[in-house]
Amino acid sequence: MPIAASDIKWVEAPKLGFLGQLYLPIVYDGLKTTVSHIFSKKRTESYPEQEPTLPPNYRGVHRLNRDDQDRVKCVACYMCATACPAHCIDIVAAPAPASWTDREKYPETFVIDELRCIYCGMCEEACPVDAIELTTLYDLTGLSREQLIFDKEKLLSVFDITTKAGTDPVRSRSGALGPASERPVTA
Amino acid sequence: MPTVYVNDKPVEIGTEKLNCVQVAAKAGVEIPHYCYHPALSVVASCRMCLIEMGDLKDGKVTMQPKVLPGCQTPVKDGSVIVTGDYAKRDAATKALPYDAAYKPGEKTQKAQADTLEGLLLNHPLDCPVCDKAGECKLQDYSFQYGHGESRMVDTKNTPANKPEISSKITLFTDRCILCTRCVRFTREISGTSELQVVGRGHHEEIDVFPGYPLENKLSGNVVDLCPVGALGSKDFLYTQRVWYLKTTDNVCAGCSTGCSIHTDANKDIVYRLRPRPNPAAQGDFMCDEGRWGYHYTNSPDRITRPLSRENGALRPFDWAGLAKLKESFGAAKKAVAVLSPFLTVEEAYRLGTAFQSIHKDVRLVLGPVPVVGEDDLYPKDVKGRAVTPTKFIIHAEKCPNRRGVESVLQKLQGEVIAFASAVNQPMDALWFTGGYPNADAVNAAMPDNWTAAKLLVVQDLFHSKLMKAATTILPATTAFEKDGTFVNHSGLAQSFVKAIKAPVEVRSELQLGYDLAGKKGLATVAAVRKDLAKEMPQYASLEVVAPAKAGSRLELATV
Ligand code: SF4
Ligand code: SF4
Ligand code: SF4
Ligand code: SF4
Ligand code: FES
Numbered sequence: 001m002p003i004a005a006s007d008i009k010w011v012e013a014p015k016l017g018f019l020g021q022l023y024l025p026i027v028y029d030g031l032k033t034t035v036s037h038i039f040s041k042k043r044t045e046s047y048p049e050q051e052p053t054l055p056p057n058y059r060g061v062h063r064l065n066r067d068d069q070d071r072v073k074c075v076a077c078y079m080c081a082t083a084c085p086a087h088c089i090d091i092v093a094a095p096a097p098a099s100w101t102d103r104e105k106y107p108e109t110f111v112i113d114e115l116r117c118i119y120c121g122m123c124e125e126a127c128p129v130d131a132i133e134l135t136t137l138y139d140l141t142g143l144s145r146e147q148l149i150f151d152k153e154k155l156l157s158v159f160d161i162t163t164k165a166g167t168d169p170v171r172s173r174s175g176a177l178g179p180a181s182e183r184p185v186t187a
Numbered sequence: 188m189p190t191v192y193v194n195d196k197p198v199e200i201g202t203e204k205l206n207c208v209q210v211a212a213k214a215g216v217e218i219p220h221y222c223y224h225p226a227l228s229v230v231a232s233c234r235m236c237l238i239e240m241g242d243l244k245d246g247k248v249t250m251q252p253k254v255l256p257g258c259q260t261p262v263k264d265g266s267v268i269v270t271g272d273y274a275k276r277d278a279a280t281k282a283l284p285y286d287a288a289y290k291p292g293e294k295t296q297k298a299q300a301d302t303l304e305g306l307l308l309n310h311p312l313d314c315p316v317c318d319k320a321g322e323c324k325l326q327d328y329s330f331q332y333g334h335g336e337s338r339m340v341d342t343k344n345t346p347a348n349k350p351e352i353s354s355k356i357t358l359f360t361d362r363c364i365l366c367t368r369c370v371r372f373t374r375e376i377s378g379t380s381e382l383q384v385v386g387r388g389h390h391e392e393i394d395v396f397p398g399y400p401l402e403n404k405l406s407g408n409v410v411d412l413c414p415v416g417a418l419g420s421k422d423f424l425y426t427q428r429v430w431y432l433k434t435t436d437n438v439c440a441g442c443s444t445g446c447s448i449h450t451d452a453n454k455d456i457v458y459r460l461r462p463r464p465n466p467a468a469q470g471d472f473m474c475d476e477g478r479w480g481y482h483y484t485n486s487p488d489r490i491t492r493p494l495s496r497e498n499g500a501l502r503p504f505d506w507a508g509l510a511k512l513k514e515s516f517g518a519a520k521k522a523v524a525v526l527s528p529f530l531t532v533e534e535a536y537r538l539g540t541a542f543q544s545i546h547k548d549v550r551l552v553l554g555p556v557p558v559v560g561e562d563d564l565y566p567k568d569v570k571g572r573a574v575t576p577t578k579f580i581i582h583a584e585k586c587p588n589r590r591g592v593e594s595v596l597q598k599l600q601g602e603v604i605a606f607a608s609a610v611n612q613p614m615d616a617l618w619f620t621g622g623y624p625n626a627d628a629v630n631a632a633m634p635d636n637w638t639a640a641k642l643l644v645v646q647d648l649f650h651s652k653l654m655k656a657a658t659t660i661l662p663a664t665t666a667f668e669k670d671g672t673f674v675n676h677s678g679l680a681q682s683f684v685k686a687i688k689a690p691v692e693v694r695s696e697l698q699l700g701y702d703l704a705g706k707k708g709l710a711t712v713a714a715v716r717k718d719l720a721k722e723m724p725q726y727a728s729l730e731v732v733a734p735a736k737a738g739s740r741l742e743l744a745t746v
Contacts (some may be wrong), residue, residue, distance in 0.1 A: 079315065080433075082431075093425040093426075104313075104316050104359075129315065152495075173534060
């Protein structure tokens with residue numbers, strides 16, 4: 001839709017006075033900020049020697065949670081894959097193994113292309129069983145594209161690593177999650 | 188003219204005998220229902236279709252004091268129906284003179300919500316793992332008419348699943364809402380009566396007699412009939428979520444009944460076929476052979492690229508070589524072209540005229556017509572004998588378009604030559620078009636001592652006896668991969684659009700017809716239909732059919 005002429009407001013740049021044309025006051029203002037930083041407290045972190053602690057609602061690499069019997073919690077409902085705007089989740093569902101008497105369906109394969117992912121967290125939001133979560137792991141590196149296509153085992157291993165390191169994401173930590181942006185009180 | 192009022196909107200019913208659900212549908216109002224199905228007897232057991240009803244007489248509306256099941260209540264002149272959606276009616280329609288104290292739709296709304304609460308008492312929270320989710324009536328109606336939460340405090344009944352009720356179908360017993368549609372189907376349509384309700388009250392379950400599983404040739408229909416995810420097709424189980432599927436209206440190529448179907452595909456792979464109700468073709472159902480017989484489309488054995496035989500070995504064939512092939516076919520002394528009964532009318536016409544243009548004495552022959560057993564009539568009685576009235580016929584003729592191709596042959600050369608009579612006569616060149624879902628019919632039609640023609644071009648889906656001798660093998664398309672028209676056993680011409688793309692190296696039969704005839708450009712069915720309509724008056728209705736959007740339905744006049 002074109003913008004109506006009545007909605008357009010023309011703004012002219014203010015005319016510079018004599019001092020303004022000299023530019024000296026503005027240069028002085030800038031230098032003041034620069035010099036003040038030399039003497040204030042240093043904020044720079046020396047990554048990677050020094051790693052930041054991120055809030056638990058940070059949206060980094062995914063993990064697939066395990067249930068109390070160490071099985072993958074995901075029930076292969078495809079809600080995450082449906083919600084994903086980047087189409088980077090690929091699931092193949094299958095009838096659950098016969099020994100899982102309480103479950104009917106499970107993901108035979110579960111693959112996320114971490115390179116295609118835009119880390120929006122929609123998948124986490126959509127999951128009806130809280131099986132997929134975004135963790136605080138952010139320093140993802142690999143030697144090839146294939147290495148960053150995470151399969152079910154890899155995603156489960158992220159669960160093991162993060163649980164062991166005590167960096168469970170916000171959902172697991174707080175049980176029922178409050179307003180998504182709030183930083184929960186950590187125990 | 189007898190008139191019925193649905194949410195104040197007058198509907199003329201003429202002489203039809205209708206119930207409230209049907210009349211409401213005419214008025215564009217949906218009365219939610221589970222147990223009612225137009226092809227089955229009415230039991231009025233689910234109580235989802237409750238409505239308020241009254242009479243308009245002498246300018247006054249008298250409403251009945253309680254809600255009634257709409258599926259079981261017939262309407263007459265002056266009937267007034269008020270549904271739970273009364274508040275959503277078209278505000279422009281004039282309100283009827285109701286009693287001042289009467290609040291239209293209020294009772295029904297409460298009744299609908301209460302019915303759903305009852306149905307959900309024992310229903311599991313299975314939607315994430317249930318194949319029906321997305322097209323489930325229980326989901327839809329709960330969302331539209333139900334309460335938001337459950338007040339059930341006791342533990343739910345969780346009867347065990349019964350995957351053993353059939354080799355093709357599984358039963359998630361706890362999801363069943365006991366609408367008994369499946370039971371009535373096996374009693375009234377297939378007549379085989381495998382399914383039944385066992386138990387009482389809250390412990391009612393669907394089951395089969397021990398040792399008599401649900402195995403009949405129409406069994407798959409119970410999956411479509413089931414309004415919830417209780418009955419599931421093992422073939423489709425967990426392969427796709429339904430909202431990923433793109434639905435196209437097609438015609439089943441399994442037999443000459445020519446069932447109208449919905450083809451559900453995703454990313455050019457067919458996952459499921461469902462019947463498309465069409466009283467002119469087959470009714471509301473389809474047979475299992477057709478329903479689960481689509482797998483040949485994705486078969487790894489399918490021929491998907493052109494090949495030619497050089498010194499006994501098959502080599503990839505370049506489509507550019509078609510011109511030379513055409514020349515040698517035209518130069519042959521005795522040339523025969525076979526038009527298979529799996530071709531569409533448009534393809535048969537295009538190819539037939541193309542062959543006639545390259546070789547003036549070409550004999551056009553109808554391809555082998557597969558016939559397996561005898562026509563199978565349903566319902567059956569306990570001894571397996573068909574009883575009247577017949578409700579479904581699986582035809583023995585296992586091809587979709589014999590009559591269509593015959594009509595084209597009749598037009599082009601004035602006679603229909605059967606393959607069996609043509610194959611035994613000497614020939615120099617044979618061009619065979621196939622599209623057979625398996626090689627049985629072709630293998631059976633080939634005489635043992637057949638001396639292969641010097642030039643033998645075979646276009647088909649699978650390797651057959653004939654193909655062993657072929658000099659050139661061309662890939663064919665399946666019925667899901669083309670636009671066209673099939674003429675069924677009774678002469679009903681049904682047009683359909685393609686559901687999926689053919690494998691990349693396959694050139695469609697229609698395009699091949701264009702290329703052989705030396706026409707430039709891409710083939711379109713619309714252009715061929717124009718020619719057809721001009722040349723063959725019985726296909727005149729095809730011309731007015733605009734190229735269909737995927738999913739629109741075309742039913743054509745009888746040929
Ligand atoms: S974070 Fe967003 S883009 Fe990444 S997998 Fe989840 S839904 Fe898809
Ligand atoms: S939404 Fe959750 S349960 Fe469903 S497929 Fe994704 S991870 Fe699995
Ligand atoms: S039958 Fe319907 S409501 Fe019940 S679990 Fe399946 S999708 Fe959900
Ligand atoms: S299995 Fe399905 S069709 Fe049969 S009674 Fe139960 S809900 Fe109805
Ligand atoms: S549809 Fe009327 S009672 Fe079930």
